Amino acid sequence: MKKILLGLVAVIVIAIGGFFGFDLYTQRRITSAVEAVFDQVRAEGGTASHGRISFDLMQRTLTIGDIAIDTGTQPPFRLKAATVMAYGVDRSDTSRFSAGSLEARDVEIDATMGEKQAFTLNYKLPQVTVKDFIGPTGVRQLRKSASLFDLYGFGLVYLAGVSATSITAPSLTGTIKVATPGAEGSGGEYTYSNLVLDNIKDGKITSSRSDGVVYIFNSQAAGKAVKMTGNLANVVASDIDIGAMAAIFDPGKSDDARDYRVYRHVSAGPYEVTSTRGMKMRIEGITVDDVGFRPSQMQLPALLAMIPPPGSPPPSPAQARELMDRLASLYQGIRIGNAEMHGLSIETPQGPLKLASTRFNLDGGKIGELAIEGLDARAPKGPIKVGRFALKSLDVANFVRLSAQFAAQKPSPEQALALFPLLEGVEVKDFASPYKATGKPVNIDVFSLDWGQFVGSIPSKLRLIAKMAAPLDAADPRQQALVAAGINPMAIDADLGAAWTEASRSFALEPVKLDIAGLLNASAKVSLANVPREAFSASAAEAMGAAAQIEAGTIELTVHDLGVIDIAIAQYARTQNVSRDEARNAILNSIKAQGDASGGADPDATALVTAISQFIETPGQTLVIKLTPRAKAPALQLMQLLKTDPPSALAQFKIEASTGL
Numbered sequence: 076m077k078k079i080l081l082g083l084v085a086v087i088v089i090a091i092g093g094f095f096g097f098d099l100y101t102q103r104r105i106t107s108a109v110e111a112v113f114d115q116v117r118a119e120g121g122t123a124s125h126g127r128i129s130f131d132l133m134q135r136t137l138t139i140g141d142i143a144i145d146t147g148t149q150p151p152f153r154l155k156a157a158t159v160m161a162y163g164v165d166r167s168d169t170s171r172f173s174a175g176s177l178e179a180r181d182v183e184i185d186a187t188m189g190e191k192q193a194f195t196l197n198y199k200l201p202q203v204t205v206k207d208f209i210g211p212t213g214v215r216q217l218r219k220s221a222s223l224f225d226l227y228g229f230g231l232v233y234l235a236g237v238s239a240t241s242i243t244a245p246s247l248t249g250t251i252k253v254a255t256p257g258a259e260g261s262g263g264e265y266t267y268s269n270l271v272l273d274n275i276k277d278g279k280i281t282s283s284r285s286d287g288v289v290y291i292f293n294s295q296a297a298g299k300a301v302k303m304t305g306n307l308a309n310v311v312a313s314d315i316d317i318g319a320m321a322a323i324f325d326p327g328k329s330d331d332a333r334d335y336r337v338y339r340h341v342s343a344g345p346y347e348v349t350s351t352r353g354m355k356m357r358i359e360g361i362t363v364d365d366v367g368f369r370p371s372q373m374q375l376p377a378l379l380a381m382i383p384p385p386g387s388p389p390p391s392p393a394q395a396r397e398l399m400d401r402l403a404s405l406y407q408g409i410r411i412g413n414a415e416m417h418g419l420s421i422e423t424p425q426g427p428l429k430l431a432s433t434r435f436n437l438d439g440g441k442i443g444e445l446a447i448e449g450l451d452a453r454a455p456k457g458p459i460k461v462g463r464f465a466l467k468s469l470d471v472a473n474f475v476r477l478s479a480q481f482a483a484q485k486p487s488p489e490q491a492l493a494l495f496p497l498l499e500g501v502e503v504k505d506f507a508s509p510y511k512a513t514g515k516p517v518n519i520d521v522f523s524l525d526w527g528q529f530v531g532s533i534p535s536k537l538r539l540i541a542k543m544a545a546p547l548d549a550a551d552p553r554q555q556a557l558v559a560a561g562i563n564p565m566a567i568d569a570d571l572g573a574a575w576t577e578a579s580r581s582f583a584l585e586p587v588k589l590d591i592a593g594l595l596n597a598s599a600k601v602s603l604a605n606v607p608r609e610a611f612s613a614s615a616a617e618a619m620g621a622a623a624q625i626e627a628g629t630i631e632l633t634v635h636d637l638g639v640i641d642i643a644i645a646q647y648a649r650t651q652n653v654s655r656d657e658a659r660n661a662i663l664n665s666i667k668a669q670g671d672a673s674g675g676a677d678p679d680a681t682a683l684v685t686a687i688s689q690f691i692e693t694p695g696q697t698l699v700i701k702l703t704p705r706a707k708a709p710a711l712q713l714m715q716l717l718k719t720d721p722p723s724a725l726a727q728f729k730i731e732a733s734t735g736l
Contacts, residue, residue: 121147157181210237228324235278263292280315314339328370359418372408399479407440426453440472462505500525515546530611535575566592602628679730686732
């Protein structure tokens with residue numbers, strides 16, 4: 076909307092300044108010069124008329140009444156003004172038109188977009204004032220086939236070549252109508268109040284501001300009329316680059332890959348929206364910093380030219396892919412240093428929804444981080460709270476491209492893996508949600524999952540940090556033993572990491588830490604050797620072929636009992652209808668018997684059985700196990716051997732096992 080507003084102001088400036096390159100010394104020559112400009116419009120296929128022209132030589136004031144211009148372009152563009160006045164006219168430089176003040180009253184503009192005038196715009200400005208205006212007397216020719224975007228580009232180019240202390244309009248009212256073949260159209264009206272552009276010079280605007288904009292929009296949803304009203308207050312922008320805006324609409328800039336900063340800062344708010352369907356929303360404030368464009372990837376006219384008009388047959392798969400590719404390029408051409416919305420509240424049937432803030436940045440089609448904070452809502456079973464939710468490094472542009480491909484045909488598993496690199500992490504903090512009908516919440520203090528260091532579309536590095544607690548369900552037989560032991564809720568604290576190092580062809584699971592509060596905590600280190608790059612191939616056949624080369628490395632496991640052994644023994648005692656001591660002894664005897672059967676003569680196996688027995692026998696004990704390969708051991712063969720002959724698999728390792736408080 077800001078670009079449309081600036082383009083509109085530029086068009087008005089042209090109407091009251093740039094069309095008039097004339098000799099100011101005599102009334103006859105003034106009239107002749109004005110007529111020459113209007114003749115130029117007529118010569119280009121348009122129509123142009125005006126009323127009385129007068130010039131006060133003493134006051135250097137020019138007045139032109141009843142201006143009406145139709146550019147003759149397709150779609151058409153029309154401009155009317157009841158009166159245009161120029162005060163303090165200076166003609167010392169014949170190539171420039173200067174005036175201490177320009178004023179236009181009762182300005183009206185009509186424009187259309189799309190075939191069969193599917194989209195029409197009407198703007199009305201009771202008054203526009205330009206202070207200390209200086210601009211060129213000539214204007215470039217507008218193409219007969221010019222679109223509304225061509226017109227905006229045309230106006231922005233002219234505005235970039237003028238200077239003024241300020242441009243003000245007490246109000247601007249716009250009316251939009253959208254015609255849909257075979258259905259009722261939609262449309263609405265919006266009004267800006269107290270528009271001010273400050274210090275226009277050298278293609279830049281120091282700031283623009285408005286007290287706000289109020290709008291009403293009517294549409295159809297499921298055959299029912301919907302009316303939406305909105306009020307956005309305190310719209311402010313600073314350090315605006317008009318030339319950069321014009322480049323977006325200029326087909327000649329289609330190869331301009333430079334980055335232009337268009338806005339340094341934009342802010343607005345509060346913003347209120349209501350609808351006849353019961354929706355009510357309020358946003359306290361919106362801020363956007365460092366907005367930039369790359370003209371070669373924007374080219375809005377080319378994008379809109381690909382969108383079928385209302386009522387047209389749906390695009391073919393090839394057309395849809397081309398359109399989505401153009402849209403993806405558009406994302407890649409936008410840079411936003413930071414965008415933030417704060418103080419969102421929405422009335423819903425379940426109750427109010429509140430959001431403290433949401434923010435993101437965008438560069439090269441990729442969102443560095445998309446975060447929402449302070450979410451407070453209600454679900455049918457209770458309140459939901461989210462302290463923070465964030466997506467890390469989200470590649471929007473390529474997601475759009477892949478979506479177009481997958482819409483045309485169902486992707487294969489290998490193709491679906493291409494979605495993986497488009498997102499590199501998820502984070503959740505301070506989350507609470509009701510659990511079933513227990514009346515108790517699931518709490519997530521921290522859930523952070525990051526992946527990266529991609530080999531093709533497969534990540535070779537991963538880190539998971541999770542700290543959460545969930546209530547147990549006493550009606551679930553699998554959870555009754557924990558509930559009986561007084562463990563409710565169940566708390567879990569985990570830190571898991573995995574990384575592949577290409578230089579050494581090694582893969583390590585480290586850290587691996589798990590703390591189940593009230594039960595146990597454990598840590599582990601697992602390594603694999605000779606892991607080739609092909610193991611991360613998206614092709615299952617290639618990955619399995621490479622997996623045959625992987626060799627087992629050292630495995631270390633440490634487990635500290637915090638009560639899990641006693642709970643397991645108590646559960647065994649209940650199922651066997653014996654005492655806890657009898658249950659513990661039965662378990663120990665079973666372990667000893669299995670150890671003897673699997674090779675009691677092996678010192679390593681004996682040490683392992685002894686350590687496990689001591690761990691079970693003594694509450695609060697710590698068990699430490701380390702497995703070191705005796706020779707190169709193919710990992711896949713070991714996994715298969717573990718299923719068929721566990722003792723033989725363990726025999727491939729040197730086993731060190733011990734206990735200690």
